[in-house]
Amino acid sequence: MTKDSNSMKLNYDVDSNDFTRAGEASSNIKKILKQLGVASKVIRKVSIATYEAEMNIAIHSYGGKINVEITPKEVQIVVKDNGPGIKDVNLAMKEGYSTATERIRELGFGAGMGLPNIKKCADVFELKSEEGKGTKVFIKIFLN
Amino acid sequence: MKLKEIKEILNAEVLTGGEYLDREVHSAFGSDLMSDVLAFVDDGTILLTGLTNPQVIRTAEMIDLFAIIFVRGKKPGEDILKLARNNKCTILKTDHILFTASGLLYKSGLRGVKIEGAKIND
Structure with missing residues (x-):
């Protein structure tokens, strides 16, 4: 975590396929926003977006990073993974479309709502x- | 409706968070799809689910859900209960299936989450 007078930066590595730890980064981000006294409506939006993104990294990618910058005006979240990339972005954005495996569905994810939720x-x-x-x-x- | 009434109605066992049974519940949601829970659920809502993995507790944490009821007699592992304890989340377990548990709570006056844009809400 780095902090200057106007903004705070948070960086997290998210591993592929680690469903015990998936959600830790989002949980940490949420706690910090609470400590900063950010409105609960905003925290809810950030929490859902980061958590869905974190699950996406764990489910679909070979690993990735979540970088958050909190400024007095906004929360910026950059989520970057190491592949394999999305074949058809338009399809991936459609509610209900998913390429997740049966194993992921058993975890309660992979119903094709992640990106639309974000x-x-x-x-x-x-x-x-x-x-x-x-x-x-x-x-x-x-x-x- | 208070959590302790829900516990009685469902003949449920408290697995953790028994100290918060006086919390007031405004509505309920039943699902095994966590993204739907994230999309539709507000605080003051309880979740009924048959899914027992850490992601259920994480999902609850993200949207400030303070109680989860595991149906069909599903018992979560100690790691999940520990995560729930850390998040001050109450975990109940009932042997009723999701349909019956929902029906019993509905009959007692608890209603479902209202979904924005839906033509029917009750």
Whole structure:
């Protein structure tokens, strides 16, 4: 965690396939936002977005990172993974579409609501993905 | 409706968080799909689910759910209960199936979460 007078930066590594620890980063982000006294409505949006993103890294990628920057105006979240990338982004954004395996569904995920949920919570949402390389999601949630 | 009434109605066992049974519950949601829980559930809501893994507690934590009722007699592992304790979350266990547990609570006056944009809500 680094902090200067105007912003706070938080960085987390998220491992692929580690479903015991998945959610720890989001839990930590939520606790810090609470300590900072951020409005509960905003915390809820950030929590859902980061948690879905964290699960996406654990479920679909070879591992990745979540970088958060909290400023007096907004929370910026950059989620980056090491691949394999999304074949069809438009399909992936559709509610109900999922490529998750049966094992993931048994965990209660993989119902095709992850990315749509993130988008709903975000004031700014950008997704870039390249097959074979990885996926980057940029999320901005305003504090007011 | 208070959590302790829910415990009585469902003949449920308290696995952890018995000190919070005076908390007031406004509505309920039943699902094994965690993304749907994240999308639709507000605080003051309890979750009825048959899914027992750490992600259920994480999901609850993200949206400030303070109680989870495991149905069909499902008993979560100690790691899950520990996570729940850390989050001040009450865990109840009932032998009723999801349908019956929901029906019993509905009959006693508890209602489901209202979903935005839905044509029918009750």
